[in-house]
Amino acid sequence: MNQRNIISFETLRVACKNCSVGSLCLPLGLEPEDIGRLENIVKRARPLHRGDYLFRDGDRFRSLYVVKTGSVKRYAPSAEGGERVLGFHLPGEIIGLDAIDKDAHACAAKALETSALCEIPFPRLEELSTEIPSLQRQMYRLLSKEISNETEMLLLLGKKSAEERLATFVLNMSKRLQKRGLSPTDFHLSMSRHEIGNYLGLAVETVSRLFTRYQEDGLMVVDRKHIQLIDLDGLEALSNGTGLTRQQHQHN
Amino acid sequence: MNQRNIISFETLRVACKNCSVGSLCLPLGLEPEDIGRLENIVKRARPLHRGDYLFRDGDRFRSLYVVKTGSVKRYAPSAEGGERVLGFHLPGEIIGLDAIDKDAHACAAKALETSALCEIPFPRLEELSTEIPSLQRQMYRLLSKEISNETEMLLLLGKKSAEERLATFVLNMSKRLQKRGLSPTDFHLSMSRHEIGNYLGLAVETVSRLFTRYQEDGLMVVDRKHIQLIDLDGLEALSNGTGLTRQQHQHN
DNA sequence: GGCAAGCTTTGATCTGGATCAAGTCAAAGT
DNA sequence: ACTTTGACTTGATCCAGATCAAAGCTTGCC
Numbered sequence: 071m072n073q074r075n076i077i078s079f080e081t082l083r084v085a086c087k088n089c090s091v092g093s094l095c096l097p098l099g100l101e102p103e104d105i106g107r108l109e110n111i112v113k114r115a116r117p118l119h120r121g122d123y124l125f126r127d128g129d130r131f132r133s134l135y136v137v138k139t140g141s142v143k144r145y146a147p148s149a150e151g152g153e154r155v156l157g158f159h160l161p162g163e164i165i166g167l168d169a170i171d172k173d174a175h176a177c178a179a180k181a182l183e184t185s186a187l188c189e190i191p192f193p194r195l196e197e198l199s200t201e202i203p204s205l206q207r208q209m210y211r212l213l214s215k216e217i218s219n220e221t222e223m224l225l226l227l228g229k230k231s232a233e234e235r236l237a238t239f240v241l242n243m244s245k246r247l248q249k250r251g252l253s254p255t256d257f258h259l260s261m262s263r264h265e266i267g268n269y270l271g272l273a274v275e276t277v278s279r280l281f282t283r284y285q286e287d288g289l290m291v292v293d294r295k296h297i298q299l300i301d302l303d304g305l306e307a308l309s310n311g312t313g314l315t316r317q318q319h320q321h322n
Numbered sequence: 323m324n325q326r327n328i329i330s331f332e333t334l335r336v337a338c339k340n341c342s343v344g345s346l347c348l349p350l351g352l353e354p355e356d357i358g359r360l361e362n363i364v365k366r367a368r369p370l371h372r373g374d375y376l377f378r379d380g381d382r383f384r385s386l387y388v389v390k391t392g393s394v395k396r397y398a399p400s401a402e403g404g405e406r407v408l409g410f411h412l413p414g415e416i417i418g419l420d421a422i423d424k425d426a427h428a429c430a431a432k433a434l435e436t437s438a439l440c441e442i443p444f445p446r447l448e449e450l451s452t453e454i455p456s457l458q459r460q461m462y463r464l465l466s467k468e469i470s471n472e473t474e475m476l477l478l479l480g481k482k483s484a485e486e487r488l489a490t491f492v493l494n495m496s497k498r499l500q501k502r503g504l505s506p507t508d509f510h511l512s513m514s515r516h517e518i519g520n521y522l523g524l525a526v527e528t529v530s531r532l533f534t535r536y537q538e539d540g541l542m543v544v545d546r547k548h549i550q551l552i553d554l555d556g557l558e559a560l561s562n563g564t565g566l567t568r569q570q571h572q573h574n
Numbered sequence: 575g576g577c578a579a580g581c582t583t584t585g586a587t588c589t590g591g592a593t594c595a596a597g598t599c600a601a602a603g604t
Numbered sequence: 605a606c607t608t609t610g611a612c613t614t615g616a617t618c619c620a621g622a623t624c625a626a627a628g629c630t631t632g633c634c
C-alpha cells in the first residue's frame with residue numbers, strides 16, 4: 071500500500087508505444103503522436119489477484135479495461151448464486167464495451183490469476199476519439215469485432231455438439247495465445263473445468279470426459295490445467311463437424 | 323422501373339425528422355440541424371419483397387441499413403444449404419454493425435415480407451460522426467446495445483429450457499413492437515415456425531408443441547401466425563424460469 | 575505432517591428435446 | 605371442386621448430455 075506512494079508519476083504512466091499487446095489494442099492504426107495523446111488518458115490499474123473483482127454487475131460504467139497480463143473472467147450472476155460465464159479475457163483484450171449503452175455493467179468481471187490491467191476512462195476516450203479519426207475508426211472496429219465474436223459464440227451454442235464446442239474452445243484459445251506471441255500448442259488454462267463447462271453450456275462432467283477422450287484419440291495431452299495440442303488438423307475437423315466420429319476413427 | 327425516374331429528388335430524399343422510428347434509430351439525441359446533415363447521406367433503398375436479399379454473406383460491406391417498414395431475417399448460411407438464423411429485424415433496427423470490422427458481411431439478410439429500408443453508406447457516416455460528437459456517441463451506444471443483445475441471446479441459448487426460450491422470444495417481440503407503437507398483445511409473426519426454432523436452437527416440432535401448450539395453459543391464443551397474448555405475467559414468469567411447471571399448474 | 579475443502583474424474587441412470595413418421599390444414603393454381 | 609405445395613401439428617421413439625453418486629487428486633492451511 072505504502073509502496074504506491076513512492077512510485078513516481080513517470081512509472082505509473084502507461085507506455086502504449088512499448089506495450090507488447092499494443093497491436094491488439096486501441097493504438098492499432100494510430101500515429102505515434104496520437105498514441106501519445108492516448109497514453110495521457112490511460113491509467114495503470116491496481117494489479118488484481120486471483121478472485122479480485124474488476125467490477126461487479128450493477129456498477130456504474132466509467133472505464134474500459136484492457137488486460138495487460140493474466141486473465142479475467144466475465145460472467146452474469148443469476149439469482150440463487152448461480153452464474154453464467156460470458157467470456158475469458160486474455161492480454162490485449164478490452165473489457166466493458168457492452169456497458170456503454172446502459173451506462174452500467176450488466177455483468178461482473180474477476181481475475182482468474184494475478185493480472186495487470188490498464189484503465190481507460192470512457193468519457194475521456196470518447197472525447198479524444200472525436201479529435202482523432204483513426205481512434206474513432208479503431209473503436210468502431212473493436213465494437214464491431216465484439217459483435218462478431220458474440221455471434222460466433224451464438225452459432226456454437228445454437229447448433230454445435232459438446233464435442234464440437236470443446237474443440238472449438240481449445241482452438242480458439244490456441245489462436246488467441248498465438249496472436250500474443252505465445253505457443254499455440256502448449257499452454258495453461260487459467261479457468262476451471264466448471265468454468266469452461268459453464269461457458270460452453272455443458273456440464274463439468276461432460277468437459278472432463280471430452281478431455282479424456284481427446285487425449286485417448288491422440289488429439290492432445292492433458293495434464294490438469296496444462297494442455298498440449300498434438301493434432302491441430304484433427305481438432306479443426308472436430309470443431310467444424312467434419313471430424314470422424316469415434317467409431318469411424320477406430321475403424322480407420 | 324420507369325416510375326423511379328419521374329420521382330423528384332425531394333421525394334427520394336429521406337426525412338428522418340418525420341420518420342416514425344427516428345427515436346429508435348440514428349437521429350436519437352441529435353440537434354435538428356445535425357439531423358439535416360444526416361439526412362443528406364441517408365438514401366432510401368429500393369423496397370424489398372418477400373425473399374429478396376438485402377445482402378449475402380461474403381458481400382463487401384458498404385452500408386448500414388435501417389428497416390423502415392416490414393421485417394428482415396439475418397442468418398448465417400452453413401455448408402450443405404443449412405442455415406442458422408441470427409436475428410429478426412423490425413422497423414427502426416439497424417443491420418450491418420457486425421460487418422464493420424471485417425469490411426465484409428459474414429451473414430446474409432433477406433426480407434420476410436415487403437419491406438422498406440434506408441441505406442447509410444458507412445464511410446460517409448464515419449466521416450460525419452467525426453464532425454458531430456452526438457452522432458458518434460449514438461453510434462457507440464448502438465454498437466454497445468448490439469453487444470448486449472447478443473449477450474442476452476447467449477444467456478438464452480446457454481442455459482434456458484425450450485419452454486423458457488420460446489416465452490422469452492414471444493415477450494421480446496411484444497416489447498419491441500410496443501416500442502414501435504404497435505400492440506404488445508396482439509400481433510403477427512412474419513417468420514415461420516421453422517425459422518423461430520432455428521433462431522432459438524430448437525426443432526420445429528418443439529416450437530409447435532410449445533405454442534399448443536401455451537394456448538392450453540391460457541397464456542396466449544395462437545392462430546397460425548397471429549398471436550394474442552393473454553397472460554403477460556405468466557409468460558414473464560415462464561421466461562425467467564420462475565414459472566410453475568406443467569404439473570404444479572394443474573395441481574393449483 | 576495431516577486434515578479439510580475443492581477440484582476432477584469416472585460410472586450409472588435419467589430425461590428434455592431431437593428425430594422419425596404420419597397426418598392435417600390453408601392458400602394458389604388448374 | 606381437386607390437386608399441389610409447403611407449412612404446421614401430433615404421436616412414437618431415441619439419444620446426447622444432464623444429473624446423481626462416489627471416489628481420487630491437489631492445494632492450502634493450521
